[in-house]
Amino acid sequence: MPTRYLVTGGAGFIGSALVRHLLGQESGNVTVVDNLYSGKLANIEAVKDRIEFHKTDIRDYEALRPLMDGVEVVFHLAAIPSVPRSISEPVPSHDVNCNGTFNVYRAAHEAQVRRVVYAASSSAYGDTDVLPKTESMMPRPKSPYALQKLMGEYYGSVFHSCFGLEAVALRFFNVFGPRQDPGSPYSGVLSLFMKAALEGQTPTIFGDGEQSRDFTYVEDVAALVYKAAHAPGVSGRVYNAGNGGRYTLNFVWDQVQKLAGVTLPANYGPPRAGDVRDSQADTAAAQRDLNHSPQFSIEEGLRRTFDWYRGA
Numbered sequence: 001m002p003t004r005y006l007v008t009g010g011a012g013f014i015g016s017a018l019v020r021h022l023l024g025q026e027s028g029n030v031t032v033v034d035n036l037y038s039g040k041l042a043n044i045e046a047v048k049d050r051i052e053f054h055k056t057d058i059r060d061y062e063a064l065r066p067l068m069d070g071v072e073v074v075f076h077l078a079a080i081p082s083v084p085r086s087i088s089e090p091v092p093s094h095d096v097n098c099n100g101t102f103n104v105y106r107a108a109h110e111a112q113v114r115r116v117v118y119a120a121s122s123s124a125y126g127d128t129d130v131l132p133k134t135e136s137m138m139p140r141p142k143s144p145y146a147l148q149k150l151m152g153e154y155y156g157s158v159f160h161s162c163f164g165l166e167a168v169a170l171r172f173f174n175v176f177g178p179r180q181d182p183g184s185p186y187s188g189v190l191s192l193f194m195k196a197a198l199e200g201q202t203p204t205i206f207g208d209g210e211q212s213r214d215f216t217y218v219e220d221v222a223a224l225v226y227k228a229a230h231a232p233g234v235s236g237r238v239y240n241a242g243n244g245g246r247y248t249l250n251f252v253w254d255q256v257q258k259l260a261g262v263t264l265p266a267n268y269g270p271p272r273a274g275d276v277r278d279s280q281a282d283t284a285a286a287q288r289d290l291n292h293s294p295q296f297s298i299e300e301g302l303r304r305t306f307d308w309y310r311g312a
Ligand SMILES: NC(=O)c1ccc[n+]([C@@H]2O[C@H](COP(=O)([O-])OP(=O)(O)OC[C@H]3O[C@@H](n4cnc5c(N)ncnc54)[C@H](O)[C@@H]3O)[C@@H](O)[C@H]2O)c1
Pocket: 008, 009, 010, 011, 012, 013, 014, 015, 033, 034, 035, 036, 037, 038, 039, 040, 056, 057, 058, 059, 076, 077, 078, 079, 080, 081, 096, 100, 119, 120, 121, 122, 149, 171, 172, 173, 174, 175, 176, 181, 188
């Protein structure tokens, strides 16, 4: 029997990469649930004949619940995924990231899904005194978004302990790669850098540009998410899904300029509320329990990503 997977947010940037990864595995049967808030059908156009797509909002429990019948693993990636947007528009952010996430766990439990793999966020750590950030550190969320994503982890752990649903949370660290939408000021910083370089525009960096991030290539994330669906003995646990490196925004903007063959000094704006200063994952637990080692260096990831944006 093929394994039945359901991906919420499967028309989004990371979700669509995961869908392609699942289709590349042995025998998988993939359902995508997405309301196309920020996701796009174009992201799954190439595989549309091999998946089942439902334009459904995860806040609509009655619509969501029957889609889980017969599903073995749910990958829950649907969210409004932005720190600044959760500050400028806190209500929809809370509604989707908290109430929608509760619906996903509840529907999965009711439908007797075996496991939910949840897209958590490194933002839950906040500013830590020590780097890299390890899963045993006390979370200190600095924004509504970080808190909402942390709540989703806690709900997973409680659905595991109280209801017996297997739940694994993966804290993604600044994922980048093809199909990340640069279309709004809330977009991921690397997608904005790529767009700026290709259009010959100067990007705005909020702060001095010396803030650092563990940029992680999207295909590494998809591979880890898949492993988290099948690894034994990890239910109720949280793992970092990072690359283990740490690069400043000034460094990556330099790299993007080199790839594009342009010289465009960045504009610097005031630091943004809710942003953490430094981020770097300790990847030892994911390596030990999920047998995962990232395959893509920052240079290789940037090159592939730039090639994709240039072609698009
Ligand atoms: N990109 C990152 O660096 C990063 C870092 C940490 C965590 N994450 C998490 O990874 C997940 C995917 O993020 P992404 O970067 O691919 O963003 P994305 O915006 O491309 O994907 C989110 C998807 O969720 C869908 N969605 C939003 N609200 C919905 C709703 N109410 N019902 C159904 N679908 C809905 C959107 O249409 C979109 O397709 C999110 O949960 C995000 O919080 C991302």
